[in-house]
Amino acid sequence: MSQRLINWFKFASPASFYPLAGTLWPWFAGLASVLCAVGLWISFFVAPTDFQQGEGYRIIFIHVPASWMSMFIYCVMAFWAAIGITFNTRLSGMMSSALAPTGALFAFLSLWTGALWGKPMWGAWWVWDARLTSELILFFLYIGYIALTSAIDDPRRADKAGAIVALVGVINVPIIYFSVKWWNTLHQGASVSMTKAPTMATTMLWGMLIMALAFWMYSIAIALYRVRAIILERERHATWVAELPEMQR
Amino acid sequence: MNWGSASEFFAMGGYGFYVWGSFGVTAAALLIEALLARKRLSDTRRLLRRELAADRDNQD
């Protein structure tokens, strides 16, 4: 038991996480590619036409996974923020800043694909209902986090400031999720939830879940890749960095 | 199989603009993000190599 604990703390040091991330990211990237190929195949060639929305509904295969990821990544950032504040670990702040751009991207994609879906189906690119507004706020929270942390030169202080944004902002995530239940919104309710059976045909559901898994793997791969750059930037004066094979002439 | 021909596939039952606008921008965005991440790591490595080389020259 104590042995395992020691191992965990070993990997929490940037010097040992840098090579670990380097070994892991290609596996996640490979998984993401395979899942994406399968997901796209189901999305376009297996999943049937929808009875109401025709072929237009196929936007769901990226809209819903992108929205899930935008919310989930923010929760992971809040988790790292809490770890960073509690244990004062260096790596947690680096993980948060490695995740933030990807989260912002998925929030943007959620809004973008939602607009392209809303125009033909609802008749409007954008409405100020609770679901759409709270997702837009999530996008601004990501931007605020990135702007704040990059404005502070001392990385440790930047991490602390960012952690506060991540922890305060995380209350927005359940607001997004439950907005369609709590208030009258134009956005429809959830098709997939833990409390009831999905209201989708099975092949459609599989397409969506596999695309979600692909986005998940992509996010892990890109975050591991980006955290390596962040580790090097911050640990540039450490001896272990100078001893890395890629640092030799 | 849902599509009789390639043009049917691209038309997406009249929703081609919206469907391909969504999938296209998503693919482009993920690709650009990956390229930017790669550039960031290689730029950082190049910079550090130069710094380390300068340090070694100073010590010599």
Add this chain to the structure above:
Amino acid sequence: MKPRQKRLAIVLGGLAAVGIAATLILNAFQSNLVFFFTPTQVAGGEAPKDRPFRIGGLVKEGSLQRNDITARFIVTDTAREIPVAYKGILPDLFSEGKGVVAQGTLGADGNFTASEVLAKHDENYMPPEAQAAVDKAHEASRTLKQ
């Protein structure tokens, strides 16, 4: 001094972003969280009287009439009904028996004049054959009850 000013500018930018977010939240809480009112709420006097608002509900079966460019239909929440008139193009998913949200003003005669009509679809996705099967099952249960 220059880098510090730059940093200050970025901090102010970050604060502005958080400020915009907060403003949006407050704005949403004040008026927009209630995106639409149901006909029952309108009958109960909950809807604003001095400014345009949105009503939401189902388009009553058999109520849609079109002459020239004006579409007339009845919005119902199965308890109360409001007649709506709208000049313009209806969205693809607009149809009888389906959800709708209309923005406009309520006249003294109880007629709602819409300036914008949005279709509200549900969270069900299935192929047309499955929908036909569902309809048939509904039909069967209805005939059994009679």
